[in-house]
Amino acid sequence: MVIDVQITSLFTAVALIIIGIFAAAFLDNLIKKIIGLAFIGDGVNLFLIAMGYKPGGIVYIYLPGMAAEWFSQNAAYPLPFAMVLTSIVIGASTMAVMLGIIIVLYKKRGSLSAKEILGE
Amino acid sequence: MNLYDLIVKKIKDIQGEGDDAAITNMSTSSMLTAEITLISSILVALVMLRMVNNVLMFVAVLVVLMAALIAMPLMPHFKKEQNDSLASMMFYVILALAIVITLFYWGNLNV
Amino acid sequence: MNLLIPLMVIVPILCALFLNLLHKKDRTIKTIAIILALLLPALPLLANYGLHYFGGYAPLIENPTLSNNLPSLITGTALNTFHPAITYSFQSAQKIFVFILGLVGLLAIFTSLYETRRPSGVYGYMMFMGIAAVTAILLTDDIFNLYVFFEIAALATVGIVLVSNVKGNYETALKYMILGGIAAPLFLLGIALILGVTGNVNISDIIYSLQNGLVDPKNPVLLMACGLIVFGWLYGSGLPPFHTIKSAIYSKALPSGAALIQTFSVFIFIALGIIILRIFSYLPFSQWVILGASLLAMILGITMAIVQTDIKRMIGFLAVGELGYIGIGLGLGTAFGITAGLFQAVNEVIITAFLFIGFGTVLYQTRVSDTRKLGGMLQRNPLVAFLVLIAGFAMAGVPPLNAFQSKLMLIQASITAGFPELGVIMILLSIVTFMTFMKAFHAVFLRPKPVDLELKNEDIPKATIITLLVFLVVCIIIGLFPQVVTSYLQPLATSLAGGIV
Numbered sequence: 001m002v003i004d005v006q007i008t009s010l011f012t013a014v015a016l017i018i019i020g021i022f023a024a025a026f027l028d029n030l031i032k033k034i035i036g037l038a039f040i041g042d043g044v045n046l047f048l049i050a051m052g053y054k055p056g057g058i059v060y061i062y063l064p065g066m067a068a069e070w071f072s073q074n075a076a077y078p079l080p081f082a083m084v085l086t087s088i089v090i091g092a093s094t095m096a097v098m099l100g101i102i103i104v105l106y107k108k109r110g111s112l113s114a115k116e117i118l119g120e
Numbered sequence: 121m122n123l124y125d126l127i128v129k130k131i132k133d134i135q136g137e138g139d140d141a142a143i144t145n146m147s148t149s150s151m152l153t154a155e156i157t158l159i160s161s162i163l164v165a166l167v168m169l170r171m172v173n174n175v176l177m178f179v180a181v182l183v184v185l186m187a188a189l190i191a192m193p194l195m196p197h198f199k200k201e202q203n204d205s206l207a208s209m210m211f212y213v214i215l216a217l218a219i220v221i222t223l224f225y226w227g228n229l230n231v
Numbered sequence: 232m233n234l235l236i237p238l239m240v241i242v243p244i245l246c247a248l249f250l251n252l253l254h255k256k257d258r259t260i261k262t263i264a265i266i267l268a269l270l271l272p273a274l275p276l277l278a279n280y281g282l283h284y285f286g287g288y289a290p291l292i293e294n295p296t297l298s299n300n301l302p303s304l305i306t307g308t309a310l311n312t313f314h315p316a317i318t319y320s321f322q323s324a325q326k327i328f329v330f331i332l333g334l335v336g337l338l339a340i341f342t343s344l345y346e347t348r349r350p351s352g353v354y355g356y357m358m359f360m361g362i363a364a365v366t367a368i369l370l371t372d373d374i375f376n377l378y379v380f381f382e383i384a385a386l387a388t389v390g391i392v393l394v395s396n397v398k399g400n401y402e403t404a405l406k407y408m409i410l411g412g413i414a415a416p417l418f419l420l421g422i423a424l425i426l427g428v429t430g431n432v433n434i435s436d437i438i439y440s441l442q443n444g445l446v447d448p449k450n451p452v453l454l455m456a457c458g459l460i461v462f463g464w465l466y467g468s469g470l471p472p473f474h475t476i477k478s479a480i481y482s483k484a485l486p487s488g489a490a491l492i493q494t495f496s497v498f499i500f501i502a503l504g505i506i507i508l509r510i511f512s513y514l515p516f517s518q519w520v521i522l523g524a525s526l527l528a529m530i531l532g533i534t535m536a537i538v539q540t541d542i543k544r545m546i547g548f549l550a551v552g553e554l555g556y557i558g559i560g561l562g563l564g565t566a567f568g569i570t571a572g573l574f575q576a577v578n579e580v581i582i583t584a585f586l587f588i589g590f591g592t593v594l595y596q597t598r599v600s601d602t603r604k605l606g607g608m609l610q611r612n613p614l615v616a617f618l619v620l621i622a623g624f625a626m627a628g629v630p631p632l633n634a635f636q637s638k639l640m641l642i643q644a645s646i647t648a649g650f651p652e653l654g655v656i657m658i659l660l661s662i663v664t665f666m667t668f669m670k671a672f673h674a675v676f677l678r679p680k681p682v683d684l685e686l687k688n689e690d691i692p693k694a695t696i697i698t699l700l701v702f703l704v705v706c707i708i709i710g711l712f713p714q715v716v717t718s719y720l721q722p723l724a725t726s727l728a729g730g731i732v
Contacts, residue, residue, distance in 0.1 A: 017420070024413055025210045026123050029373075037412035044416040048423040069302040080426065083375050085259060087419060090382045097386060101393070101405045108401075115122065118206040118406055142310045144603070146670065147538070154534045155500045157663045161656050199538055202475045202531070206406050212472035213410055217417070218460055222456030222518070225451060 009050035011025040016043030030102050030112045045084045052080035067099065126207045154195045159188045236370065237285070239329060242270055244258055244364035247356045251278045254352030261344050264355050268340045271362060273334030273475035275326050282372075288316035291404060297505020306316040309445060318372040322571065324521050324723035327716060328498060331577050333492045335584045336362040336707070338698045343487035345694035346595055355396045358491055361387030365678040367493045368502045372421050375432045377502070381418070381467055384495055385411050391488040392480055407476050414473070418463025420649035424456035425510075437510055448513055457511045461520055464507060469551050470528045470558070478535075478547030479674050482600075490541065490584035493550045497583075500554055501576050508727050509570075511555050518562050524658070525558025535658050537667045542590050542600050544672055549626070549664060550583045553555060560641050565647045569724035571640035578633040578709065582625045585702040589619035592691045593675055597684060602671055607680025612691060616676045619700045621702045623672055627665035633709035640717075 016039050023036025057076035061066075102112070109117055166184060169177040188194065201208065247265040253260050291298040292311045305311065325522045340358055344350045364384035371377050426432055428450055429440045440619040441448050464470075469477030477496060481489045504521065511517040530553025539545040557579065560572015592615050593608055594600055609616045628639075638661060645653040709716055 019417075021214065021413060025214055028122050033409060034412075037409065037416075040413060040416045044420045044423065047420060050427070051423055051427040057679065068300075069304060072304060074301065077430070080423075082425075084694060085434070086375075086379055090379065091416075094382065094386065094412065097389060098405065098408050098412070101401055101408070105401050105405065114206055118402055127266045140564070144673070147540070150537045150670065151661060153666060154537045157659065158530065158534045159538070161659060163331045164652050164655050165526055165530075165658070168650065177344045195534070195538060198534065199529075202535055204403075204406075204475065204479055206409065208411060209406065209476055213413065216465065217413075220462050220465075220520075221455065223520070224461070 005055075006050050006053040008070070009046055010055070013043045013047035013050065016046065019043075028114050030105075030114055030117070033114060034098055034102070037098075038091070038095060043086070045087055045091075048080050049084045052077035095103065123207050123211060149205070151195050158194060158198070159185075162188075166185060233279045233281045235274055235319070236281070236283040236319050237575070239278065239321075239370065240363050240367045240537060242267070242274065243278060243359045243366065246270075247363065248360035250352045250359065251356040252352070254356075256352075257350050259565045260350045260352050260355065264340055264350070265346060267359075269626055271336050271509045272330050273333075275321075275329040276611035277304075278321060278326070280322050280326070283319040283321070284314070284316040285319070286316050287611040289400050290314050290494060296442075309439065311441070312439065313431065313436045314372075317376050318433060318435070319367075319370040320372045322723065323719040325369055327577065327719040328501070329582050331368070331580055332362060332365060332494060332498060335580060336491060337590075338701060339487040339491040339494075339584065342490075342591075342692075342695050342698045343485065345547075345692040346485070346487065346591070346606070351394060353487070354391070357394065358488070361391065361491060361495055365498050369498055372432055372434050373432055374376065374425070374437070374506065378415075378419055378422060381463075381499065385415065385467075388480065388492050388495060388650050391492060393481060395485045395488055397483045397485070397562065403476070403479045403483045407480055410473065410476055414463055414466035417459050418466070421456040421459030421463065422599060422649075424452050428452050428456070434506060441510070441513070454514070457507070457514065457517060460507060461517070461524075464500070465524060467496070467503060468554060469496045470524045471531050472555065474528060474532055474535075474548070474551045478532075478544060478551055481547035481550060482541060482543035485592060486543075486587045489547070489591075490587040491585070492567040492582050493547075493583045496550075496553065497557070497576050497580050500557060501561070501573060502590045504558065505723070505727065508561060508564075512564070512727070521558055522562035522653075525555040525562060526653075527555075528552065528558065529555025529656070529660055533663055533667070534680075537663065540602050542593070542602055542605075542671055542675065543587075545602075545667065546583070546586050546590060549586075549667065550579075551663070552660065553583065553626070555660075556638065556641060559653055559657070560644065563644055563650070563653075564728060565644060566721070566728035567640070568644035568648055568723045569727050570717055570720050571644045573724065574713065575634070575641060577639040577716055577720075578625075578637045578706075581702060581705055581709075582622060582634055585622040585699065585706070586619070586626060588695060588698055588702075589615065589622050590671075590675070592695055595695075596686050596689060598687055599684065602674040604676045604681060604684060606678045606684065607676075609676040610680070611686065614696065615691060615699065616704060619676070620672060621703055621706070623665070623668035623697075625710075626668060628661050631664075631707065631710045633706045633713070636710060636713040641712075662705050671697045 020036045020039030020043060024033050027033055046078060054076040058074050060075040060078040093116055105117055106112060111117060163181055163185060166180050169180055226228060250260060250264060290312055291306060298306050316527055325400060340355065345709060361384055363628040364387060367380040368377055378719050392400050392404045425437060429437050429446050431437050431440065440446050481493060507517060520560055529552050532548050532555065536545050536548035536552060557572045557576045559574055560568050599605055625634050628634045642654040642657055
């Protein structure tokens, strides 16, 4: 049975997003919520890069000696790769800010429970 | 409290309970104004249903009017719902996500 | 290629980095921040209209030297017209929006330098970064670029709240980031779905593909993408279900910061709203969703505002409620309605900033924001009380101030579009807004001072009074001559209503 890489990636991405939303909404520990948010970001990045998949495609670097027409027919789509790099950086920075805030809150309140700190 | 307990608690106390704190005149007038504003704006917005079907509009307005009059102190419920806890905000966010996705995905059938 | 267009984004970013380096050098920060902030409203006035292609990569159709060497597989199809570079588009509507953003930014930065004990380079960094991000969101024609700056604006908002030192700000900031951590990746997922179907992230190219039959417009994947982008729009602008966290964010920031954050929310609202209208206006359902979300925002925001006892929370909910008026204008779909909605956005930004900074003087002097404990501020500052009263009249729509013109246009637009019920609701909620404001004004300024209220600081800084006077002058000018603003907005509104790009 031939496994289609793109469809598998898309299903994995959707599974990651659903697990992430579940973790961010239902788990009580703040660090686990943040890990859930990281899952959502990873799922979306996987979805995005899977959009650029081309079966049997080559890497999109135009080397001298390649025919332009053959290259444009066979290269994988380069745009999602640039988008995913930017998105990973954004995810890392938001994660860093969130973890910084959690450190300060832990020092002030002494607990990592969302019910105590963020509830009313 | 976590999200599951919150949902259970919400379903249990839709009936509402009495509010015991003493309140001032200013906050009484605010609550009354908010109540009247809420009910009247919802009723006027429902009149817009006349574009779908006139009978539906009459029925909807009457039903909502009766329901509002029976469950009259609506504002305390609304105020308590829109509190600052992460769990209730998360509940409404996920509810809104589900509604938006469902409406758009099946909206193309009637568009 | 007009080089001032990218400078409108690059200059605030450089200002931000520079101010951050200068943190703790008070005099230098004050002078440099004011000089650099003066550039913010000046640049859009000097720039010419046009498109800017980053890297200089114009579409192939405009670049014959390059396209002659390419196979007809590329040049013979629609690929010839597609934009390979990130495109910024600066037309008349963007000019007025970036100018108003720069003006409010200038005044907010000016106020913040004098109201805090020491000017803070980090606070200035956050404010300039936020202004840069929202300018980019207004100018960009590339939806992924918009997502990047959307996230930067969210981070800047959180930064403004974190440096404010108000009780409970860390918790509110963390809640905002957690909710954003769900909404923003889902927005990116919507962009990914559009990329998957159309192969493009440039908005003009997406619209071209949809209108010329290159992709099927009724594709369910595109509808799902529309839903996810609408969800991201709800988060960025503070519409329900995100209205409570947005108003909490306004209440936990310093008044100048809150004035700036609400500006960000309103401009993100209109930028994303315009994009949703441009791409998805062939779905009548998208307009109903914009109308429904706005109506809900108006009703929930204003009813929650009446029952608040904290002034900042009350103005926060009023700000969320006023967003609904803008959305109704955009959702009506007629050229007059869209012009009215965009005009209301410009007025709303100015008036809410005026109110935040005005009531912020009370906080500056008493450190108390609970209306039950305040009173007697009229004797202390009669001039500020008068200015805040005018701001409240402006918000409620009293002539000859600016919101009167835009609300009148909105009500006329809703009646001519065939929705008189919306006009009735708008009038009703304006009356209630006025009542809410008068209640707060009476509690803070008019009634006698409670015995246990201490006035901590002495005089309100001259900078704040100057800021309030500038806002007053702008409100009166726009109120007397609305065509000063609407003439800039009409071309965009006409093209949106006509369904053309």
